[in-house]
Amino acid sequence: MDVRAYLDSTYLKTNQQANLSEAENVLVAKSFIEEAIREHFKLIMIRPDRVALAKKMIQEAQSNVLVGTVIDFSKGQSDLATKLAEAQQAIVDGADDLDFVCNYEAFKRGEIALVKEEILKGTQMGLAHKKTVKWIIEVAALNNGQIIQLSALIKNVVMQNFKEEQYAAVFVKSSTGFYVTPNNEPNGATVETIKIMLENASPLPVKAAGGVRNYADAVEMIQLGVQRIGTSGAKAIVDGANTQNGY
Numbered sequence: 001m002d003v004r005a006y007l008d009s010t011y012l013k014t015n016q017q018a019n020l021s022e023a024e025n026v027l028v029a030k031s032f033i034e035e036a037i038r039e040h041f042k043l044i045m046i047r048p049d050r051v052a053l054a055k056k057m058i059q060e061a062q063s064n065v066l067v068g069t070v071i072d073f074s075k076g077q078s079d080l081a082t083k084l085a086e087a088q089q090a091i092v093d094g095a096d097d098l099d100f101v102c103n104y105e106a107f108k109r110g111e112i113a114l115v116k117e118e119i120l121k122g123t124q125m126g127l128a129h130k131k132t133v134k135w136i137i138e139v140a141a142l143n144n145g146q147i148i149q150l151s152a153l154i155k156n157v158v159m160q161n162f163k164e165e166q167y168a169a170v171f172v173k174s175s176t177g178f179y180v181t182p183n184n185e186p187n188g189a190t191v192e193t194i195k196i197m198l199e200n201a202s203p204l205p206v207k208a209a210g211g212v213r214n215y216a217d218a219v220e221m222i223q224l225g226v227q228r229i230g231t232s233g234a235k236a237i238v239d240g241a242n243t244q245n246g247y
């Protein structure tokens with residue numbers, strides 16, 4: 001198994017979150033992009049305002065690394081027009097993957113029509129431009145019943161509105177990695193939540209994100225059946241793989 005083919009190496013901290021100036025934070029972003037090129041990760045996941053930079057660096061390196069970005073990050077509570085405008089800009093800047101934060105708070109309030117509409121319109125926009133689209137459901141904000149329902153809702157919107165050959169380009173993704181639970185509990189992918197997502201999102205693929213930090217975690221997720229892993233620890237995962245395989 002080549003774990004690198006699963007890895008969306010992720011750096012999404014704002015200047016404030018990183019406690020860095022804009023210039024310093026650009027340097028950190030560049031180091032993640034360079035690392036993704038060097039290590040042949042599947043994708044570099046970067047904030048929207050760094051997409052054009054990542055695309056340029058990857059093209060100059062003649063690399064196949066994909067560029068992904070997040071839409072309406074990290075709360076997902078903007079209106080549809082705002083979400084679509086952000087996605088449109090990311091497409092113009094050259095993003096390959098669009099990871100939308102689903103309005104999971106609206107879902108919890110029972111505003112199902114709103115959630116269905118954003119999934120339909122966001123997916124339509126992405127697929128029309130041949131992008132991969134992912135819907136982040138923020139599992140740590142949901143109970144297991146809600147994870148079942150929201151995974152199934154996304155699956156149903158996609159199956160009712162798009163062709164079978166398009167399903168592989170629409171993921172259900174577990175987490176932003178930035179959600180803070182009231183009791184400081186795990187805020188990302190867990191074996192339990194990923195199993196629930198896989199059971200209820202299929203035939204759509206699943207991306208595990210948040211808290212996947214080492215090779216053993218990554219292998220566990222891949223063996224469960226995820227197609228992608230979003231992680232800020234991609235290098236540690238690859239180093240673990242190399243040690244395990246005696247390289």
Ligand SMILES: O=C[C@H](O)COP(=O)(O)O
Nearest residue numbers: 177209210211230231232
């Ligand atoms: O999508 C990826 C997450 O932001 C990464 O979360 P992490 O820092 O827990 O690996």
